[in-house]
Amino acid sequence: MDSRNDAPIGVFDSGLGGLTVAREIMRNLPDEKIVYFGDTARVPYGSKSKQTVQRYSRQIVRFLKTQEVKAIVIACNTATASATDVVEEEAEVPVIGVIDPGAKVACENTSGGRVGVIATKATIESGAYVEAIRKIRPDVSVIGKACPLLCPLVEEGWLHDRITEEVLMRYLDDLMRRDIDTLILGCTHYPLLRNTIRRLIGDEITLVNPAYETARELKALLNDRHLEAQGPVNPDDPMPYRFFVSDDARRFAEFANSILPIDVKTARLVRIDEY
Amino acid sequence: MDSRNDAPIGVFDSGLGGLTVAREIMRNLPDEKIVYFGDTARVPYGSKSKQTVQRYSRQIVRFLKTQEVKAIVIACNTATASATDVVEEEAEVPVIGVIDPGAKVACENTSGGRVGVIATKATIESGAYVEAIRKIRPDVSVIGKACPLLCPLVEEGWLHDRITEEVLMRYLDDLMRRDIDTLILGCTHYPLLRNTIRRLIGDEITLVNPAYETARELKALLNDRHLEAQGPVNPDDPMPYRFFVSDDARRFAEFANSILPIDVKTARLVRIDEY
Numbered sequence: 254m255d256s257r258n259d260a261p262i263g264v265f266d267s268g269l270g271g272l273t274v275a276r277e278i279m280r281n282l283p284d285e286k287i288v289y290f291g292d293t294a295r296v297p298y299g300s301k302s303k304q305t306v307q308r309y310s311r312q313i314v315r316f317l318k319t320q321e322v323k324a325i326v327i328a329c330n331t332a333t334a335s336a337t338d339v340v341e342e343e344a345e346v347p348v349i350g351v352i353d354p355g356a357k358v359a360c361e362n363t364s365g366g367r368v369g370v371i372a373t374k375a376t377i378e379s380g381a382y383v384e385a386i387r388k389i390r391p392d393v394s395v396i397g398k399a400c401p402l403l404c405p406l407v408e409e410g411w412l413h414d415r416i417t418e419e420v421l422m423r424y425l426d427d428l429m430r431r432d433i434d435t436l437i438l439g440c441t442h443y444p445l446l447r448n449t450i451r452r453l454i455g456d457e458i459t460l461v462n463p464a465y466e467t468a469r470e471l472k473a474l475l476n477d478r479h480l481e482a483q484g485p486v487n488p489d490d491p492m493p494y495r496f497f498v499s500d501d502a503r504r505f506a507e508f509a510n511s512i513l514p515i516d517v518k519t520a521r522l523v524r525i526d527e528y
Numbered sequence: 529m530d531s532r533n534d535a536p537i538g539v540f541d542s543g544l545g546g547l548t549v550a551r552e553i554m555r556n557l558p559d560e561k562i563v564y565f566g567d568t569a570r571v572p573y574g575s576k577s578k579q580t581v582q583r584y585s586r587q588i589v590r591f592l593k594t595q596e597v598k599a600i601v602i603a604c605n606t607a608t609a610s611a612t613d614v615v616e617e618e619a620e621v622p623v624i625g626v627i628d629p630g631a632k633v634a635c636e637n638t639s640g641g642r643v644g645v646i647a648t649k650a651t652i653e654s655g656a657y658v659e660a661i662r663k664i665r666p667d668v669s670v671i672g673k674a675c676p677l678l679c680p681l682v683e684e685g686w687l688h689d690r691i692t693e694e695v696l697m698r699y700l701d702d703l704m705r706r707d708i709d710t711l712i713l714g715c716t717h718y719p720l721l722r723n724t725i726r727r728l729i730g731d732e733i734t735l736v737n738p739a740y741e742t743a744r745e746l747k748a749l750l751n752d753r754h755l756e757a758q759g760p761v762n763p764d765d766p767m768p769y770r771f772f773v774s775d776d777a778r779r780f781a782e783f784a785n786s787i788l789p790i791d792v793k794t795a796r797l798v799r800i801d802e803y
Contacts, residue, residue, distance in 0.1 A: 294570070294580050295569070295570050300571075301568070301569060301775050301776065302775050302776040304775075305569050305775045305776075401680060401683070401684050402677075402680055402684055405676060405677055405680040406677065408575075408676070409676050409677055416695055416698070419694070420691055423691070499580075500576050500579075500580045501576065501577040501580075526801045
């Protein structure tokens with residue numbers, strides 16, 4: 254058995270949101286080990302400049318390499334939009350972001366060629382979804398909407414809340430009036446608001462969750478490169494899933510436990526700006 | 529004339545909020561020069577751990593020392609709560625934070641001995657206001673309330689907005705039911721919501737704005753130490769007020785222009801993690 258196949262998948266995010274991607278990987282690739290890094294000391298990325306997000310992403314890749322990962326998932330839309338090139342350059346292993354998988358499925362599913370994207374300011378301003386969709390289907394119109402309050406609302410835990418609903422309505426109203434037929438959840442926090450969003454937009458609009466599509470794409474990629482795990486995770490393996498953060502490991506573990514299907518006992522602290 | 533008297537005041541914050549403190553210094557100490565640093569690459573501090581906020585504050589002080597400041601104002605409640613000791617140790621010049629001045633005025637003004645504090649999670653969890661008030665008046669009860677959504681709402685620009693009002697009502701309701709007679713705006717963003725807060729709490733409750741009190745305290749400190757500017761800022765001085773940030777200088781300048789009584793043309797970028 255090739256020892257590379259037994260290596261973990263590296264998954265990183267600016268903080269907590271990427272856990273929705275880790276969750277889909279756990280569900281859909283149950284044999285794979287995961288090393289997760291959340292940059293909680295510098296979160297959020299969504300309001301920061303491209304240069305800064307690139308610098309932070311490069312440091313994280315250097316850390317993940319010390320964990321001997323066999324592939325890297327950029328589980329953060331902002332980092333995917335701003336830093337995929339940099340990550341690929343630094344990584345020396347296959348890299349997959351969350352934007353292309355979501356864009357691809359949106360292109361396959363759009364009935365009227367009008368795709369809405371909700372995301373952070375940085376992701377929208379980068380134009381990354383527009384570019385990814387145009388590359389596949391130049392005939393599709395992409396309508397983006399920055400929603401800077403949604404992450405703070407999710408992190409405050411107001412998931413099923415009248416105020417969150419009102420904020421969402423204000424953000425979504427604009428997209429609805431422009432007749433979108435498909436909506437991409439372009440930030441990894443947003444799947445946690447999926448039920449409320451579904452209720453507000455009705456049943457006619459297709460919802461695309463890039464976290465799920467990324468897990469599927471990762472499966473295909475590992476298969477292509479003959480990198481899949483050769484068997485189930487050893488039940489005696491004390492740590493098939495390892496979590497690292499740059500700040501406040503206790504709070505991270507609490508949030509992780511509310512999202513993941515496993516019990517996260519601890520996360521380890523990494524001085525990420527030294528990488 | 530002692531050249532130290534002509535040196536600028538160093539003012540720092542995790543990002544934009546500290547501009548409300550800079551504004552009060554400009555209004556109340558018009559002869560003083562200011563060097564402002566906003567840590568926009570790592571904002572916010574309010575959700576981060578004490579250790580991390582201390583490390584960031586220490587780096588900022590090292591930068592401010594290169595600007596030869598004569599005193600340092602920690603224009604951020606979280607950094608004041610978590611890192612005043614560290615800043616004093618590193619600074620070699622007098623240091624003033626925003627918590628003691630606000631606590632002092634609250635103690636002078638409370639009629640019934642029930643003081644409310646709204647602030648970030650980190651400031652509330654630090655217990656810094658409780659400690660500062662108990663030191664002056666152990667008989668006063670302090671009731672703290674973390675309000676993590678207020679900064680994002682201010683930075684979204686929803687200052688006079690029904691949603692912001694609803695969020696505020698939810699946060700304030702708890703304090704009102706506990707019969708506070710004085711309310712401290714324990715985060716430097718909150719003075720921008722002062723009118724709405726005043727409307728919601730009515731006229732009976734005293735509002736304390738630590739930004740204003742800090743400027744007054746700074747004036748007394750400079751006087752005490754014989755460090756006041758010896759005359760008005762030279763009208764030919766091209767830069768009596770200098771602004772530095774760790775990320776996205778353009779956006780900072782836009783926000784600064786909406787708050788300050790002067791025209792901020794540019795902010796300069798500093799690689800703060802190299803200090």
